[in-house]
Amino acid sequence: MVYEHWLRFLNPFSGRFLLAAFRTAGLADIVTEVFTFPLSFDVAEFLLGSSVETAASAGRISPSEARRWSVELSVAKDYGIFFAHVATCVANRMQE
Numbered sequence: 001m002v003y004e005h006w007l008r009f010l011n012p013f014s015g016r017f018l019l020a021a022f023r024t025a026g027l028a029d030i031v032t033e034v035f036t037f038p039l040s041f042d043v044a045e046f047l048l049g050s051s052v053e054t055a056a057s058a059g060r061i062s063p064s065e066a067r068r069w070s071v072e073l074s075v076a077k078d079y080g081i082f083f084a085h086v087a088t089c090v091a092n093r094m095q096e
Helices: 002-007 014-024 041-057 063-078
Strands: 030-038 085-093
Touching (some): 014 085, 041 063
């Protein structure tokens, strides 16, 4: 399922290599800041639901695994323990 979700992004790991790419380009004094944003259950379900369906259709997970994923997320929501977030990183050159 993670693989299916990963396929939906043009360059899913760019952030992991961004600092090295800046340094290779000769940039120095780079500052980064990470921002995290909580996701509601509905947003997480929207973002991941099609990945679950595609993974099941492609045979990467079984239909019962796909159902279990959805049910367990719903149970977590019902018990008030569902948590999801997205993180983004901003990089910039330090001002002199």
